[in-house]
Amino acid sequence: MLYLDNAATTPLRTQVLESMLPYLTENFYNPSSVYTPARKIRAAIDDSRQNIASVINAAPDEIFFTSGGTESDNWAIKGTLEASKRGRHIITTETEHHGILYVCKHMEKQGCEVTYLPVDGEGFVKPSDLEATIRPETSLVSIMLANNEVGTIQPIAALSEITNRHGIPFHTDAVQAAGHIPIDVEKLGVQMLSLSAHKFGGPKGIGALYVKKDTPIFSLFQGGAQERNRRAGTENAAGIVGMGTALSLSAKELPCELPRVSALRDTLIREISEKIPHSILNGTTGENRLPGNVNFSFRFIEGESLLLHLDMQGCCASTGSACSSGALEPSHVLMALGLGHELANGALRFSFGTENTSADIKKLMEILCPAVDKLRILSPLYDDFIKGVN
Amino acid sequence: MEYSEKVMEHFMNPRNVGEIEDASGIGTVGNVQCGDIMRVYLKIENDIVTDASFKTFGCGAAVATSSMATELVKGKTIAEVMQITNKAVMDALDGLPPIKAHCSVLAEEAVQAALWDYAQKNGLTIEGLKPPKDHKHEH
Numbered sequence: 072m073l074y075l076d077n078a079a080t081t082p083l084r085t086q087v088l089e090s091m092l093p094y095l096t097e098n099f100y101n102p103s104s105v106y107t108p109a110r111k112i113r114a115a116i117d118d119s120r121q122n123i124a125s126v127i128n129a130a131p132d133e134i135f136f137t138s139g140g141t142e143s144d145n146w147a148i149k150g151t152l153e154a155s156k157r158g159r160h161i162i163t164t165e166t167e168h169h170g171i172l173y174v175c176k177h178m179e180k181q182g183c184e185v186t187y188l189p190v191d192g193e194g195f196v197k198p199s200d201l202e203a204t205i206r207p208e209t210s211l212v213s214i215m216l217a218n219n220e221v222g223t224i225q226p227i228a229a230l231s232e233i234t235n236r237h238g239i240p241f242h243t244d245a246v247q248a249a250g251h252i253p254i255d256v257e258k259l260g261v262q263m264l265s266l267s268a269h270k271f272g273g274p275k276g277i278g279a280l281y282v283k284k285d286t287p288i289f290s291l292f293q294g295g296a297q298e299r300n301r302r303a304g305t306e307n308a309a310g311i312v313g314m315g316t317a318l319s320l321s322a323k324e325l326p327c328e329l330p331r332v333s334a335l336r337d338t339l340i341r342e343i344s345e346k347i348p349h350s351i352l353n354g355t356t357g358e359n360r361l362p363g364n365v366n367f368s369f370r371f372i373e374g375e376s377l378l379l380h381l382d383m384q385g386c387c388a389s390t391g392s393a394c395s396s397g398a399l400e401p402s403h404v405l406m407a408l409g410l411g412h413e414l415a416n417g418a419l420r421f422s423f424g425t426e427n428t429s430a431d432i433k434k435l436m437e438i439l440c441p442a443v444d445k446l447r448i449l450s451p452l453y454d455d456f457i458k459g460v461n
Numbered sequence: 462m463e464y465s466e467k468v469m470e471h472f473m474n475p476r477n478v479g480e481i482e483d484a485s486g487i488g489t490v491g492n493v494q495c496g497d498i499m500r501v502y503l504k505i506e507n508d509i510v511t512d513a514s515f516k517t518f519g520c521g522a523a524v525a526t527s528s529m530a531t532e533l534v535k536g537k538t539i540a541e542v543m544q545i546t547n548k549a550v551m552d553a554l555d556g557l558p559p560i561k562a563h564c565s566v567l568a569e570e571a572v573q574a575a576l577w578d579y580a581q582k583n584g585l586t587i588e589g590l591k592p593p594k595d596h597k598h599e600h
Contacts, residue, residue: 375520
């Protein structure tokens with residue numbers, strides 16, 4: 072099997088599983104209980120919080136565990152809006168993950184106003200666009216750190232410099248970035264940041280929201296006093312421990328992994344550009360692209376059919392095509408980049424992780440090239456192109 | 462979403478791919494907005510479809526329905542072809558996921574668009590045949 076969909080999820084790393092197992096077996100106690108065995112669980116949770124905080128240069132009491140990236144995103148938006156004294160205006164971008172975008176759509180129905188900032192052809196937001204849309208009643212700006220489809224890394228520090236001047240809280244969805252590029256909340260200048268463990272070798276169902284001290288935010292859940300009264304519900308101790316192990320491990324390996332995975336990315340970009348005609352790279356190049364992200368549009372063919380061909384030969388990737396979305400609309404991210412329907416429908420994303428090597432690129436190219444050829448022979452668009460129609 | 466074995470088989474080994482040089486009728490339906498374009502070529506002699514082929518830009522279901530539709534029309538009279546509905550194409554493929562049902566509609570429309578082209582070229586009227594929809598103006 073050739074797994075090239077690490078942006079969707081990553082395999083649970085062995086060390087992570089081992090660190091979790093005691094908390095799924097003998098250490099089952101409720102961390103809120105007062106007896107000695109339960110206090111061990113509390114200590115493990117605090118250790119994990121400390122580890123995660125130190126990786127992103129936060130204080131431990133600024134880390135709040137959640138059920139994952141989606142909850143963190145929901146909480147950041149709804150919790151901030153409810154607590155805000157400024158008003159009910161949100162600024163975000165057209166290329167956010169649905170975890171942000173659909174929350175904003177929901178908030179619009181609740182009477183909020185939302186500004187969706189456009190992006191340029193490579194997926195970047197312009198800081199001057201943000202500055203121009205700020206109003207007295209703007210209560211939150213949420214802009215993702217790195218895009219899940221095309222890997223574009225936003226200039227968050229330049230954007231948050233603007234909101235900090237205006238005293239507006241800035242949230243960034245760092246779900247795709249964490250574990251793959253260095254994250255420092257101080258340098259980013261943000262007040263909130265979402266994390267999800269399964270994107271960096273941790274388990275599913277666990278994430279965190281960084282909330283900078285003194286940032287006004289209401290709780291999503293009412294109930295017990297867990298997470299310092301901010302997030303009720305008995306802690307997912309095994310998940311929390313696993314997340315801490317996974318993020319620490321990723322941070323430790325980052326100095327080696329970042330250049331290694333970036334090289335895989337650049338090799339694949341070069342291989343596809345050289346060997347497959349009429350293929351177009353989506354997103355940007357260099358250090359402002361996530362190390363593991365490759366996204367190409369293959370002209371004249373449709374993404375889902377290419378994905379199926381790869382799947383039949385054991386290769387897992389993902390597509391921005393309308394046909395695979397269930398919504399019959401191509402990816403909102405690719406459309407925001409200005410791709411047009413044909414190219415958006417013909418886009419494939421390959422995403423590398425710690426387990427991929429250069430041998431995988433060779434294997435992929437052996438499957439990809441004939442599949443593209445086969446589908447182009449089938450394509451009336453390719454036919455028209457060859458014959459010079461249109 | 463899961464495709465039947467038959468859909469996957471027709472997708473991986475599509476029948477009747479390509480064009481017919483001296484086609485009696487050619488029909489193209491769909492658009493890139495919805496992500497599917499089908500072009501069907503029919504060779505018609507003495508009121509019988511003697512050959513059929515296709516080219517399709519689209520998902521797995523679009524390729525499989527084109528393949529199956531061209532199989533179903535071969536050797537049939539025009540009147541018989543007019544009776545082949547999208548449901549017949551779907552049934553022959555052991556069904557399609559609900560979200561993909563429109564692909565079979567497109568296959569039926571592509572065949573009828575090719576018949577329309579044949580009728581236009583030969584000044585014929587085919588009972589029950591409507592002019593093809595202009596998909597460009599939908600959505």
